[in-house]
Amino acid sequence: xxxxxxxxxxxxxxxxxxxxxxxxxxxxxxxxxxxxxxxxxxxxxxxxxxxxxxxxxxxxxxxxxxxxxxxxxxxxxxxxxxxxxxxxxxxxxxxxxxxxxxxxxxxxxxxxxxxxxxxxxxxxxxxxxxxxxxxxxxxxxxxxxxxxxxxxxxxxxxxxxxxxxxxxxxxxxxxxxxxxxxxxxxxxxxxxxxxxxxxxxxxxxxxxxxxxxxxxxxxxxxxxxxxxxxxxxxxxxxxxxxxxxxxxxxxxxxxxxxxxxxxxxxxxxxxxxxxxxxxxxxxxxxxxxxxxxxxxxxxxxxxxxxxxxxxxxxxxxxxxxxxxxxxxxxxxxx
Ligand code: ADE
Ligand code: ZN
Numbered sequence: 001x002x003x004x005x006x007x008x009x010x011x012x013x014x015x016x017x018x019x020x021x022x023x024x025x026x027x028x029x030x031x032x033x034x035x036x037x038x039x040x041x042x043x044x045x046x047x048x049x050x051x052x053x054x055x056x057x058x059x060x061x062x063x064x065x066x067x068x069x070x071x072x073x074x075x076x077x078x079x080x081x082x083x084x085x086x087x088x089x090x091x092x093x094x095x096x097x098x099x100x101x102x103x104x105x106x107x108x109x110x111x112x113x114x115x116x117x118x119x120x121x122x123x124x125x126x127x128x129x130x131x132x133x134x135x136x137x138x139x140x141x142x143x144x145x146x147x148x149x150x151x152x153x154x155x156x157x158x159x160x161x162x163x164x165x166x167x168x169x170x171x172x173x174x175x176x177x178x179x180x181x182x183x184x185x186x187x188x189x190x191x192x193x194x195x196x197x198x199x200x201x202x203x204x205x206x207x208x209x210x211x212x213x214x215x216x217x218x219x220x221x222x223x224x225x226x227x228x229x230x231x232x233x234x235x236x237x238x239x240x241x242x243x244x245x246x247x248x249x250x251x252x253x254x255x256x257x258x259x260x261x262x263x264x265x266x267x268x269x270x271x272x273x274x275x276x277x278x279x280x281x282x283x284x285x286x287x288x289x290x291x292x293x294x295x296x297x298x299x300x301x302x303x304x305x306x307x308x309x310x311x312x313x314x315x316x317x318x319x320x321x322x323x324x325x326x327x328x329x330x331x332x333x334x
Pocket of ligand 1: 054
């Protein structure tokens with residue numbers, strides 16, 4: 001029997017809020033803000049979403065974010081994502097944002113975080129979706145710029161659960177950001193990092209040892225280092241895997257070749273997430289559906305992926321217990 005993905009209560013741990021900006025909203029915000037986009041239509045934007053690797057995506061993704069200027073813009077983008085969460089039965093979501101993409105264009109840090117945070121509060125009260133916010137440093141920029149960004153964030157520490165690391169991985173190892181992450185942990189932030197998306201297993205080791213991360217974002221390249229896989233299993237380090245993203249960015253040629261099932265079978269704490277759903281052709285529900293089909297995942301595997309996400313969430317044990325109860329109800333009615 002095919003597991004019922006539609007009704008599965010979901011937890012998302014890897015979503016860049018700027019990556020949820022659909023072309024329709026991009027055009028609406030461009031018009032509202034008097035910005036000229038380099039595309040004639042929504043269809044033309046979608047046609048441009050053909051990527052050969054991470055960098056080819058990032059170039060287009062950063063260009064798209066230029067329509068975001070006001071707190072209302074950030075609110076509207078975040079609210080649209082939360083409505084998609086509601087449709088996908090997402091109960092809890094942990095969201096990345098990239099402040100430097102905006103502050104480097106002259107948009108104040110306060111504008112960005114206030115717009116996103118207000119939508120997240122409304123998501124909790126109006127939709128019953130709990131959330132956490134994670135500030136990501138852009139690793140293609142300097143460690144000094146990351147440190148300045150961390151300092152800008154300190155007045156908003158109550159809005160943030162963790163800091164992370166994203167953007168161009170190759171040539172920008174985690175060690176570059178060791179001092180920033182030391183400071184962030186000293187200030188009370190949890191840490192995560194993108195590692196082993198395109199980059200080598202060594203970057204995953206650095207993220208664990210030097211940045212002391214609680215989760216690895218992507219991490220699929222661990223497969224080339226069996227001793228590292230053993231360590232991920234022994235320490236139950238969660239991997240926030242994004243299957244459709246990995247195919248769109250040519251990390252795997254086809255979803256059928258994805259190593260998620262193999263890692264899950266080895267006992268790695270793997271989770272399923274959407275990364276940049278507006279760009280990669282699917283939100284978390286579609287990621288589950290497509291992966292279930294491509295890898296022929298059974299009910300037990302879907303259940304385990306969901307247990308993993310609850311365990312990996314930055315929530316207290318009472319909140320995790322509630323999510324677990326929801327999941328058990330799903331398991332027993334299907
Ligand atoms: N920023 C948004 N999506 C990303 C990804 N998949 N890898 C690195 N940085 C990102
Ligand atoms: Zn990502």
